[in-house]
Amino acid sequence: MPEIILEDPDGTFAMLRDSVAAFAQRFDGARALRARRGAGKDIDRDIWSAMAEAGWLGLMLPEDLGGAGLGLSEQAILSEALGRALITEPLAQLSVFSGALLAGAEPGEERSRLAEGLISGSLVVSPVWQTTDGGYAAVSATENETGVTLSGTAGLVVAAVSADVLLVLARSGDDRMLVSVAAGSEGITVMERPTVDGATLAELRFDGCHVAADQILARNLLGSGLLDEAIQAARLTLAAELAGAGSKALEATVDYTKERVQFGKPIASFQAIQHRLVDMWSAAEFSCAAIVNALERLADEPGKPAALAVLAAKARAGDAAIDITRKAIHLHGAMGFTDECDIGLYMKRAVNLNATLGNPAQLRLQFVALERAA
Amino acid sequence: MAKQQDWNSLSDAEFRQIFRTWVDDNCPMHLRNMRKQRPVFDEVAEWYHALAEKGWLSPVWPQEYGGMGLNAAKHIIYVEEWARLGCPRIPDHGIGLVGPLLIEFGTEAQKAHYLPRILSGEDVWCQGYSEPGAGSDLASLRTAAVRDGDSFIVNGQKIWTTLAHCANWILLLTRTSRDEKVKQKGITVLLVDLTSPGVTVRPIENLRQEADFCEVFFENVRIPAENLVGEVDKGWNLAKAVLGHERIFLGAPSRPEVALSRLEQLAEARGAFADPAFVDRYARLRLDLYDLGSAFERFARQLRDNGTLGADVSVLKIFCSELYQKITEETLDIAGEEARFLDDLPAGNGHVDAMNLYLDSRALAIFGGSNEIQRTILAKAVLGLPS
Numbered sequence: 072m073p074e075i076i077l078e079d080p081d082g083t084f085a086m087l088r089d090s091v092a093a094f095a096q097r098f099d100g101a102r103a104l105r106a107r108r109g110a111g112k113d114i115d116r117d118i119w120s121a122m123a124e125a126g127w128l129g130l131m132l133p134e135d136l137g138g139a140g141l142g143l144s145e146q147a148i149l150s151e152a153l154g155r156a157l158i159t160e161p162l163a164q165l166s167v168f169s170g171a172l173l174a175g176a177e178p179g180e181e182r183s184r185l186a187e188g189l190i191s192g193s194l195v196v197s198p199v200w201q202t203t204d205g206g207y208a209a210v211s212a213t214e215n216e217t218g219v220t221l222s223g224t225a226g227l228v229v230a231a232v233s234a235d236v237l238l239v240l241a242r243s244g245d246d247r248m249l250v251s252v253a254a255g256s257e258g259i260t261v262m263e264r265p266t267v268d269g270a271t272l273a274e275l276r277f278d279g280c281h282v283a284a285d286q287i288l289a290r291n292l293l294g295s296g297l298l299d300e301a302i303q304a305a306r307l308t309l310a311a312e313l314a315g316a317g318s319k320a321l322e323a324t325v326d327y328t329k330e331r332v333q334f335g336k337p338i339a340s341f342q343a344i345q346h347r348l349v350d351m352w353s354a355a356e357f358s359c360a361a362i363v364n365a366l367e368r369l370a371d372e373p374g375k376p377a378a379l380a381v382l383a384a385k386a387r388a389g390d391a392a393i394d395i396t397r398k399a400i401h402l403h404g405a406m407g408f409t410d411e412c413d414i415g416l417y418m419k420r421a422v423n424l425n426a427t428l429g430n431p432a433q434l435r436l437q438f439v440a441l442e443r444a445a
Numbered sequence: 446m447a448k449q450q451d452w453n454s455l456s457d458a459e460f461r462q463i464f465r466t467w468v469d470d471n472c473p474m475h476l477r478n479m480r481k482q483r484p485v486f487d488e489v490a491e492w493y494h495a496l497a498e499k500g501w502l503s504p505v506w507p508q509e510y511g512g513m514g515l516n517a518a519k520h521i522i523y524v525e526e527w528a529r530l531g532c533p534r535i536p537d538h539g540i541g542l543v544g545p546l547l548i549e550f551g552t553e554a555q556k557a558h559y560l561p562r563i564l565s566g567e568d569v570w571c572q573g574y575s576e577p578g579a580g581s582d583l584a585s586l587r588t589a590a591v592r593d594g595d596s597f598i599v600n601g602q603k604i605w606t607t608l609a610h611c612a613n614w615i616l617l618l619t620r621t622s623r624d625e626k627v628k629q630k631g632i633t634v635l636l637v638d639l640t641s642p643g644v645t646v647r648p649i650e651n652l653r654q655e656a657d658f659c660e661v662f663f664e665n666v667r668i669p670a671e672n673l674v675g676e677v678d679k680g681w682n683l684a685k686a687v688l689g690h691e692r693i694f695l696g697a698p699s700r701p702e703v704a705l706s707r708l709e710q711l712a713e714a715r716g717a718f719a720d721p722a723f724v725d726r727y728a729r730l731r732l733d734l735y736d737l738g739s740a741f742e743r744f745a746r747q748l749r750d751n752g753t754l755g756a757d758v759s760v761l762k763i764f765c766s767e768l769y770q771k772i773t774e775e776t777l778d779i780a781g782e783e784a785r786f787l788d789d790l791p792a793g794n795g796h797v798d799a800m801n802l803y804l805d806s807r808a809l810a811i812f813g814g815s816n817e818i819q820r821t822i823l824a825k826a827v828l829g830l831p832s
Contacts, residue, residue: 076743325828340831345824346817352828353760357740364739379735387736435728442731443718 072322073355075151075311075362077144084148090125091152097121100157101413108269114160114195114230122158123192128166131304132174136186143304144366147311151362154315157413159268159420161229163308163427165189169196169238171301172249176288181251185236185288193235197254199275200240200298201227205429210277212241212248218284219243219250221258221277231261231273239277240292247298249289250282257281268419303381306428307365310381310388313424314358317392320417321351324399327414331404344402351398354391361387379438386434389425396421449500449508453516460519464501465526471495478531480801482808483657485611486536486569493535497564503540510548510556511564517690518749528699536608539563539570543616545687546634550675559636571612573603573637573661574684580605581818583618584628584681588663590619590635597621597635597673599643599666605812609659610648613639618684621677634680636672643667652804690754693744695813696761698737704772704806705734707797708779714792717779726775733768740764756826759819766809766816773803 079085098118107115122128131146132138139145146167153162169189173196176182188194200208203226210223221241228237234254240247252259258280263271292298325348328339338344361384368380396418400407403414429437452460476492486493496502504523506512515523544563547555562568579586588601599619609615615637622631639646643666648656675683708730717723744758776799777784789796810816824830 076746325830329831337831342821342824345828345830346820348828348830349760349820349823352823353764356743356757356760357736357764360740360743361736363743383732383735383739386732432725432728435732436724438735439724439728439731 072318073314073352073359074318075147075314075359077148077363077366083141083145087145087149088152091149091156091158094121094125095156095158098158100159101416104157104159104269104416111265111271112233113263113271113273114165114233116195116233118158118160119165119195120192122160122162123190127162128192129170129186129190131167132170132186132190136174136183137190138170138174138186143307143369146304146308147362147366150308150311151315151318154312154317154420154424155319157316157319157416157420159270161270163305163312163424164198164229165195167308168301168305169198171304172198172238172292172297173288175295175297175300176249179285179288181286182288185238185251188235195230195234196236196238197228197230197234198238198240199225199228199231199252200238201225203227203274207242207247208240210239210241212243212250214243218282218286219248221250221252221280221282224274224276226272226274228261228273228275229270231275232263232271237275238288240298243290246290246294247292248287249292251286251288252280252282266423268416268423270423302428303369303378306385307362307369307381309424309427310358310362310365310385313385313388313392313421314355314362316417316420316424317351317358317388317395318355320392320396320399320414320421321348321355323414323417324348324351324402327403327406338402347398347402351395354394358384358388358391375441379442382429382434382438382441385429386431386438389421389434390431392421393418393425449513452513452519455519457518457522461522461526464523465530467499467501468526468532469530471499472530472532476533479533480798481655481657482534482805483608484533484535485608486566487611489533489535490566492533493566496535497566502564503544506540506544506548506560510544510560512544517752518745520690521693521745521748524694524697525699528697536569536571536611538572538608538612538616539568539614541691542572542687543570543614543636546616546674546683549686550683554671555636555674568614569608569612570614570616571606571609571639571659571661573606573609573615573617575605576602577604581815584632586618586620586632588617588619590621590633590668592621592670592677593667595670597633597668597670599635599637599663599668601663603661603663604649604659606646606659606661607657609639609646609661610656615639615661618680629681631678632680632684633677634674634683635668636674637663637666637668641666641668652807653801690748690752692813693741693748693754693758693761695809696737696741696744696758696763696765698734698741698765700806700809701734701737701765701769701772704769704776704802705730707799707802708772708776710795711776711790711792711797711799712779714797715779715781723779730768730772730775733764733771737761737764737768756822759814759823762809762813763816763819766806769806769809773799773806777803 129138134140173186189196208225212219237252239250258278260276261273263273331338365380365384368377406412503512504515508514576586590597590599617635617637619633621633624630643664645662647660789798
């Protein structure tokens with residue numbers, strides 16, 4: 072089945088894939104998803120700790136912050152494998168996105184403490200930076216003698232209830248600053264909503280929440296490009312996870328249609344079904360090719376070519392995973408419509424990831440606007 | 446023809462530079478960006494001869510036979526630069542099909558006789574495969590060859606024979622025996638002189654009202670037995686064996702690339718980029734093309750690394766041909782009332798050949814194995830689906 076193909080001279084990628092396969096033996100993705108959904112939890116803290124032990128949470132954080140100092144290629148291979156195994160803890164947000172912000176923040180005690188906690192799994196560090204419609208959080212920071220006071224609202228926050236620390240993007244002058252806020256601080260209200268794939272997202276309200284000055288981690292996140300960099304890394308991570316989920320859903324559907332007999336023959340022998348499966352396979356191939364292209368552009372042509380390539384990869388992988396998993400449900404027949412059958416979980420996961428950080432239609436428009444900008 | 450250097454020892458960038466510079470200097474400007482996809486020999490003879498004289502007519506034949514001896518990586522560059530500079534396609538069945546077949550399966554005498562005549566342009570070949578009853582199901586072909594002393598007597602009909610009307614030789618798949626269970630058995634490859642008595646070539650006008658393919662009739666045509674390639678009844682595998690890595694080029698992004706640039710030109714001229722609905726549709730096409738480039742590179746890399754390609758490469762042809770159609774359809778859509786004109790549409794300082802491309806784009810999804818046949822092959826070869 073299609074996968075991200077990269078040269079692997081020292082075997083790192085194979086090792087990452089093996090470690091996910093072993094992990095999935097211990098923590099069955101589908102079962103964990105159903106358990107978390109049943110408990111109404113935002114994340115599964117046991118699985119999160121096990122992911123920390125596997126060394127995955129600090130994969131891209133620099134070594135001087137205690138991370139593994141690896142790159143987006145390793146992250147993509149890891150996330151692709153997690154997508155295949157339906158291990159759905161929100162790595163893209165809590166590790167990749169938060170990690171990128173911390174890596175780019177100013178050196179200091181608070182930054183070191185958060186990085187260490189993020190990597191070890193002892194601290195869940197949730198980014199709070201968007202509104203529910205995808206814009207920048209409507210939170211303002213008012214500076215005073217002892218620090219800043221935060222007021223306003225934010226949305227789409229993952230692990231808001233389990234979080235130990237919130238990384239809040241707050242308006243300060245014409246730009247944005249990044250503030251570390253202890254979860255549960257006075258003046259914060261959390262309203263959770265369930266997502267289709269058995270987790271939650273929350274809206275947060277800040278009513279004069281006061282934070283000490285040494286909790287300010289970075290300033291000028293827009294002007295410095297730090298926020299864009301973090302978004303790019305998270306998008307590529309999501310694309311890889313989508314590619315993995317799509318490829319696995321295809322594989323499951325090929326297996327099922329070979330087994331399912333009607334009219335005395337496996338339904339995979341019917342041409343109408345064969346052609347659909349080939350189109351699903353084609354979509355999965357194109358996703359993997361788009362991700363490899365993005366990784367190469369990031370390495371060889373940072374800047375506009377890389378930015379275009381990442382937009383294309385997330386759009387392609389999203390479209391493909393959505394298309395594959397919808398067809399996969401259909402080809403599973405009535406079984407596909409049951410909650411008991413895992414194939415539906417892949418579709419639900421794809422819907423979540425596809426909507427995260429821009430859906431394909433939005434990303435394509437961004438691509439065209441960026442490409443055509445003089 | 447000068448002795449050639451070892452092109453494969455150059456870096457890709459060096460080779461690209463050398464090839465591009467010479468081609469740009471020597472391909473006549475009046476032949477660039479021709480409307481016709483398949484010009485006849487006389488229309489492009491000067492370019493054919495210029496290439497032959499330089500020794501660059503035949504990219505992949507070994508140098509001992511007068512080719513450039515390019516490996517797959519360099520061949521991709523050759524094809525890419527050719528397309529980028531808008532050079533016309535030349536009648537290339539001798540170069541791409543007959544040459545490789547003879548080099549691999551021909552006798553020394555056949556190689557010595559036919560290969561130089563291809564390079565000189567003295568012989569122009571066409572490919573006699575499809576028949577009225579054998580298109581997608583090629584192995585059911587019926588054109589009969591019967592042994593008669595030192596000859597074969599051929600009777601039957603070929604169709605969709607590209608450029609037969611400007612060719613003087615045809616590579617012919619014939620039926621020499623019939624196996625009721627395996628129809629691929631009993632097929633024989635013959636080299637046939639189209640000027641032989643009993644051969645009739647009748648051009649067929651295509652949708653663009655150009656004759657680029659033909660019907661070819663054979664009535665008691667006597668073929669010397671020495672024109673047999675390989676063994677009698679075992680021609681199917683020969684024909685299959687020369688379908689090498691060139692299949693990747695059926696999915697090369699060049700055609701949709703040209704079409705998209707025409708769409709952009711027309712859209713700019715008509716102000717369509719101010720219409721969000723158009724921009725939305727355009728963005729989808731633009732990204733499809735961009736991603737086709739990434740997918741082409743995925744297979745090109747496979748070819749560079751392993752020297753061969755799997756059956757999976759035909760996914761490029763499916764995607765490419767369908768994208769080409771979507772782009773030319775969109776171009777007609779934004780042409781509005783003008784979409785019905787046969788001639789080119791004024792657009793800014795130039796013209797856009799909207800109808801020409803729209804009609805042309807119908808073909809690629811059909812030839813070289815229709816997209817439905819390709820999907821069925823992929824289902825079996827890649828996904829292992831049962832019959």
